[in-house]
Amino acid sequence: MRHLLALPLLFAGPAFAQDHATHDAHGPSHPMPMASDQPEDDGESKAQAPGEDTVTLDHRMMNHGAMEHEPMDHGSMQHGSMGHADMDHSGMGHDMTMQHGATATPSTDSIPKAPPPPEAFSGPLHAADQFLGEDVMAASREEVVREISGMPVFWFMADRAEYRARQGKDGYLWDVQAVYGGHVDKLWLKSEGEGSFGEKPESAEVQALWSHAIGPWWDVQAGVRQDLVGPSRTHAVVGIQGLAPYLFEVDASAFVSNKGDVTGRIEAELDQRITQRLILQPRAELNLAAQDIPELGVGAGLDRIEAGLRLRYQIRREFAPYVGIAQEWRVGQSADYAQAAGEDPSVTNFVAGVRFWF
């Protein structure tokens, strides 16, 4: 402590209460340090008067002769031997004692990796605490840690929000997500649904998931799904979402309903840039079921396939209208259920929508 008291730093704590009226001698602030807009920029030059003379420092009085280093002899910089021993600085006019040999740099491989010496662990955990107060610094540290350790952010994205033109009644579809969280753990809300205009929605669901990063590219997600139309169903959800090799965005989930039904859904999409703003997005979705669920029109095995191709234009990154085509097939037993209900198991949609986020 004796030594520290000698340091000026101790006199320099927070000066909250100091009277700055007494500090008006804060340094002559003569203007124009750096270059200005002059000469064309009259107004600004005036603002920074007195102007040009102080723009440059006049070193003409200094001794140029002291250092005629041009031309410098780079030709002799034979670095091949690493020693700089041949470096010829004789033309530089001042003493460049390089003392080769005497101070060869040891190779990194020859230096042992070792823990710090014991004295490196002395004193308080946080050095500033003992000068500025533990409470003050703990609060400050907490703010900084919160800010720079992946502070939570929120975003909402409508991946698909579209009008679907097709035989029969035209329809609509939404597929949106809202995310809140830090780098590793997030609350992930998803909703999707579709229907035909003038009718009740064909399907609508909301998922609330906890999402946890398990590697550089993948999150594991778990939570609940509530179906909002049709026979009331609540599902437990577990899934993975992330980025597969070749930049496929993949979202795969398994669902177990409160009726015991087990289903699954796998979605994959790929952004193919045509230009910096024009993007072609192939997309595929498979719906699977472990058993027949007649009241939902779902057959065991592969239930439904969707394949889409959307071309979007990013007016801004956050706002990209698109057009495209989306084909749906009900397959297997599901197709039979559809036909029995008087529906076409194969539907082609021409879609127009907007992908947006904020």
Place this chain on the structure above:
Amino acid sequence: MSSLDRRKFLVAGTASMGALGLAHAMPAWAMGRPEGMLARRGSDVLSGEHLKMTVADAAFRTGNRHGPAVTVNGTVPGPLVRLKEGQNLVVDLVNNSSGDTSIHWHGLLVPFLMDGVPGVTMAAVKPGETFRYEFPVRQSGTYWWHAHTLQEPMGHYGPLVIDPAEPEPFTWDREYVLMLSDWSPMHPMTIMKKLRTQPDYFNYQQTSATDDYALSGEQRRMWARMRMMPTDISDVTGSTYTYLINGHGPADGLELPFTPGERIRLRVINGSAMTFFNIRIPGLPMTVVAADGQNVQPVETDEFQIGVAETYDVLISPQDDRAFAFVAESIDRSGMGVAMLASRPGARAPVPALRKPPLLTMADMGMAMARGTGANGGAMTGMDHGSMEGTGHGASMGHGESMAHGDGMDMSDMPMRDTSKLPPDVKAGPGVAMVAANPVDRMGDPGIGLSDVGHRVLTYRQLVAASPNPDPRAPTRLKEIHLTGNMERYMWSFDGKNFSAVTDDPIRFAFNERVRVKLVNDTMMVHPIHLHGHFFELVNGAPGDHQPRKHTVNVQPGGSATFDLTADAPGDWAFHCHLFYHMHQGMFQIVTVRPLEEGDEA
């Protein structure tokens, strides 16, 4: 000339009314903006032993961009603090702004409590508060200062020049301080959220079906398979940034008068948040005489890349009665800052077009050994410097880059993330997307995109300290630190550990300990790593007592950089990547030097 005339008109109009905020079609206050005053470009000089620096909210306009800013003493950048080696300094920092503030004296050897890092050496200075800095000025050279808060990218930075007690070993007739920065109308928090939500948000130079990058289909598939982008050079680009020189955008017509035959000292400071610059003056060679404020043996070059937070002093000697363009091209070539060296008022030289955007290479993936360049990790032994002979330094220096786009290079058997190659203290979690398979020393690299530009480009290997370093001891201990990240999640860290995981586990050095620190870059981005309160000496092949002293070192992608450090400043010190949003998203650590009672000579 029509564009010139138009610009002249705009500049005159802006300048005459700018200080009053009347330059807008509608003034800021009339638009309901809280920022109030439009910040002046450029800055005044503060000299003396007792300075006052006042932080305020403001608006800033450059070109077509307009948005919130933070000023110190009313300008962007803030004032040039011009000091004399050996003087004492008292600075009263007054926070009249709405945000937290501080001043970090970048590169200055100060007692740690004066270092200006909230959460480490002080509590942030809240709105309405003041803070007094007080320390002796123990060095000379070109430095800068900036907030260590969210205010930094908004304009809270400025140059700091210390005139030496003894004359410099070189002379000059005229001097300019050139402070480079990047300014966005977006608030830093907005930029951070964009990066977290869509990491390629600002990149409009990506590969596409219609690009003309020299990449084969196989190479494109290889990048896609790795889930990485060969165009990921800058996270934030000219799509939102205007690149400023002394607060002047390219449209603002910054003119630097000179008289033919003069020798001019340019003090170039990169005060950007996120931008490396390629600096050149077409038609004029530059002689580098100092790096990070420390004199080096003069070395002539045609271009150099300056990392964020670095400074270089160069001498130029324009002989012709004409103009020369000082060009600061962003590393990803999405924009540039321009100033005009003019022998006569209004003289203009052609501004070179932006060059084609560069691509990342095999070496940037940490696979530099793929073709056996002879480079090996750590020390220089065996490094082939044959290409440095003669005057053609730099241009052909690109170890690694020359094998850049190896035709049909098959990488299928090269693991991108072999975590077994990491030391046990590195945490290979979601924040580590890559492990450099073979990180080689890249001190001889001119920087991304500058391997084949057809003229000399400076490399770290050319820097030799002008005078012997104070501590000639050999290091007794090696400390290896990995730079880790995941662009996709926008996570950045040292050794894979988020800052919250290491607040109680700093990097420890004993007082006066001589340590070699090896930084291994397990990412595909170049990181400018800054240690507060110290100079370290780059292990760059220079003789042990003439290794160049720096406060910030660029660690090239997939490579390593090594420095020797004498831990001679007791206290806690920030150690971080100086890319603002990398620091902000976790690439931040504390270095502590103990015991605290040591170092009274400081």
